[in-house]
Amino acid sequence: MLITTHRDIGAAIRERRKLLGLDQAELASRVGVSRQWLIQVENGKAGAGIGLLLRLLNALDLKFTLDTGKATTSETTLSQHDPSAVLDRVRKGGKPS
Structure with missing residues (x-):
């Protein structure tokens, strides 16, 4: 999932919490x-403390990664950016990419 706003982070956290049955x-x-x-x-409220947010992501076994948004190899494929493909990989225990 591409995170571009605080609302995106909130939605990802809610989704993962529900997926884990919490x-x-x-x-x-x-x-x-x-x-x-x-x-x-x-609910996407801006201003949540970053330290607490990182603890929350850790409790959900989510990793926070920053990247430049630029493809670094020719191996990048459209499926890496397809939300359904990402969810399928995560559900199978793989990395979201």
Whole structure:
């Protein structure tokens, strides 16, 4: 999933939490934050502390990666940017690319 806004981060977190079968209270407890804070993050509220956000991503076993957006090899294919292909790879235990 390409993340370009704080709302995208919130949507990705909500999606992953649900995929893992966690409710907001359980995830908030694991991360050490309030359920209200998690609700705000999932709703895309700007200003969430980066340290807490990184702890949240870690609790969901999500990795935060930055890249230049430029293809670095000729091996980059359209399927790497196809959301369905990315989800299929993640569901099979692979990296989202």
